[in-house]
Amino acid sequence: AQSVTQLGSHVSVSEGALVLLRCNYSSSVPPYLFWYVQYPNQGLQLLLKYTTGATLVKGINGFEAEFKKSETSFHLTKPSAHMSDAAEYFCAVSVAAGNKLTFGGGTRVLVKP
Amino acid sequence: EPEVTQTPSHQVTQMGQEVILRCVPISNHLYFYWYRQILGQKVEFLVSFYNNEISEKSEIFDDQFSVERPDGSNFTLKIRSTKLEDSAMYFCASSTQTSLSTDTQYFGPGTRLTVL
Numbered sequence: 001a002q003s004v005t006q007l008g009s010h011v012s013v014s015e016g017a018l019v020l021l022r023c024n025y026s027s028s029v030p031p032y033l034f035w036y037v038q039y040p041n042q043g044l045q046l047l048l049k050y051t052t053g054a055t056l057v058k059g060i061n062g063f064e065a066e067f068k069k070s071e072t073s074f075h076l077t078k079p080s081a082h083m084s085d086a087a088e089y090f091c092a093v094s095v096a097a098g099n100k101l102t103f104g105g106g107t108r109v110l111v112k113p
Numbered sequence: 114e115p116e117v118t119q120t121p122s123h124q125v126t127q128m129g130q131e132v133i134l135r136c137v138p139i140s141n142h143l144y145f146y147w148y149r150q151i152l153g154q155k156v157e158f159l160v161s162f163y164n165n166e167i168s169e170k171s172e173i174f175d176d177q178f179s180v181e182r183p184d185g186s187n188f189t190l191k192i193r194s195t196k197l198e199d200s201a202m203y204f205c206a207s208s209t210q211t212s213l214s215t216d217t218q219y220f221g222p223g224t225r226l227t228v229l
Contacts, residue, residue, distance in 0.1 A: 032216065043117070043204060044156070044220035051216065090156060094216070100146065100158040100169055101218060 002027040002093045006104035014112050019078040021107050023065075023091030026072065027090040032094040035065055036102065039087045047089070050074065061085070086111045115139045115223035119205050125227045126195055134190045134224045136205030145188045146206040146218060147180065149173075156204065162188065195228045201228075 007022040021036025024065040025031055032051050043088045055067040061084075065076045074091060092101040118137045126132050138145050160170045162180055179191045188207075192199055197211040202225050206218040 017218040034217075036220070041222070044206075046217055046219070049217060092156075100161055100171075101148075101156075102158065103148075103156040105155050 002031065002095055002102045004091050004093050004102055004104035006089075006091050006107050007109055009105060010108045010110065012110045012112060013081045015083055016080050019063075019076075019081045019085060019109065021076040021089050021091075021109070023074045023104060024072050025074060025091070025093045027093055027095055029095050032096075033065075033067060034092040034094070035059065035063070035074075035076050036090045036092060037087045038090065038106075044090065047076070053106075073091065081109075081111050084112065084113050085109060117205055117207055117219050119203075119221040119224050121224060122222065123225045123227070125229065128197060128228055129194050131214035131225060132192050132195055132198045134192075134203050134205075134226070136190075136207075136221055137186055138188055138205065138207030139219055140186070142209050142219075144168075144208045144218075145180075145182070146208075147190045148204045148206065148220075149201040150204070151198075152200040160188070179195075192226075195226075197228050200226055200228045 003026045005024045034049045035047040037047050038044050046061050050057045050067045058064045060075045063078045086108045089107045091104040120135045143160040148156050150156045158171050160174045161168045177193050181189050202223045204223045205221040208218045
C-alpha cells in the first residue's frame with residue numbers, strides 16, 4: 001500500500017521568499033506523484049505531476065517539484081511567493097494509471113506581505 | 114476549459130436519511146472517482162468507477178454507499194442511511210482513458226455534507 005507524508009501542516013512565508021513544501025512517499029512500485037492546490041471554497045486543482053522521464057517537473061504558477069527516488073521525496077518549490085499562492089497544497093501518490101490517489105495531510109500556506 | 118461540476122454545494126440532512134450527491138464529469142472522461150475529506154483530516158479515496166462498474170473501493174465504502182451513472186452524463190454517490198460520521202466534504206473526480214503519460218484526475222468543487 002502507498003502512503004504520503006507532508007511535513008508541516010502550516011507554512012508561513014513572506015511575499016517574494018522561497019516556498020518549499022515537503023512531501024515524502026512510500027510505494028512498493030514506481031509511483032506517479034502529484035501536487036494539487038486548493039483555494040478557499042474551491043476544488044483540487046492539479047499543479048504538476050510526475051509519471052516517468054525527467055525528474056524535475058514544472059507546473060503552473062511558477063511551481064516545480066523534483067522526484068528523488070533515493071530519498072522517496074517529491075518536494076514542491078517556488079522561488080518567489082506571491083500573495084495569490086495562499087492556499088492548501090496536497091501531495092498525492094498513485095501506483096498505476098487510473099488508480100486511486102492517496103493524499104498527504106496537506107500544507108496550508110500563508111503569505112505575509 | 115471543461116470542468117467537473119457537483120451539486121449541491123451544501124447538503125444538510127438528518128441522521129438516518131438518504132442523500133444523493135451529484136457530479137457531472139468532464140464529457141470525454143471514462144474514469145470516475147469519489148473522495149471525501151472529513152474536517153481536519155486527509156482527503157480519502159472512496160470508490161472508482163469504469164465501464165459502468167466499480168473498479169476499486171476502499172474499506173470506507175461499505176453497503177451504505179452506492180454509485181451510479183444513470184444517464185451517461187451524471188455520476189452519483191448515494192448514502193442510504195446517513196450517520197454523523199458521514200459529515201465531510203465529498204469530491205468527485207474524473208480522468209481520461211489512461212495512458213502512462215496522461216493520467217490526471219480533475220476534481221469538482223465538492224459537496225459539503227452535514228449530518229445532524
